[in-house]
Amino acid sequence: MESNGMNGILLIGPTGSGKTPLGQYIEKHGLWGKRCFHFDFGENLRKIPDSSGASFFDERELRIIRNSLETGALLENENFPIAAKVFHLFVKNKKMDADSLVVMNGLPRHVGQADDVDGIVTIRMVVHLECSSETVFRRISSNSGGDRSCREDDDPLAVTRKLEIFNRRTAPVLDHYSGRGVRIARINVTSTINPHQIVEQLELIAL
Secondary structure, three states: OOOOOOEEEEEEOOOOOOHHHHHHHHHHHOEOOEOEEEEEHHHHHHHHHHOHHHHHOOHHHHHHHHHHHHHOOOOOHHHHHHHHHHHHHHHHHHOOOOOOEEEEEOOOOOHHHHHHHOOOOEEEEEEEEEOOHHHHHHHHHHOOOOOOOOOOOOOHHHHHHHHHHHHHHHOHHHHHHHHOOOEEEEEEOOOOOOHHHHHHHHHOOOO
């Protein structure tokens, strides 16, 4: 598929690595002089079943969404139209245009989705938040990023499952984009992250 002309950067990292705080900071402060919008796929997906947005999905799609939320299962290739709907609802509600930069967080989650994402947004850079499993558990337990309050999917078993899925399914997305010549910005995450310092690093890299 051909992209619709919208440009984006992709945040990749395991659960708890700080993608959401970084995405929120970029949305607030901008990047490369562009108006930025943080698309947190997981957050937007969690809103669907109990929001007015549910009317845009049929019963089969809503069942798939609920199953993904309850089990942590990824949306596979055949269900990408659901992810695309969630994204287009976000774009519509935010009144984004082609000059905006969208910060993708949680989509794509695997290589099959990466191929489909190319049809809705051109990924110009991947920001890889490198984070060990030990650091992930430490950050989540202390809510280092300030974005984990009342998360029902943060128990140790769920986090372990997410880490396994990330290593097996999501990490290969890095090779997918690297093989296409997309720049990968690697950020080492410790117990705390400073979004301002990360953005300062990114500002030095030409889009």
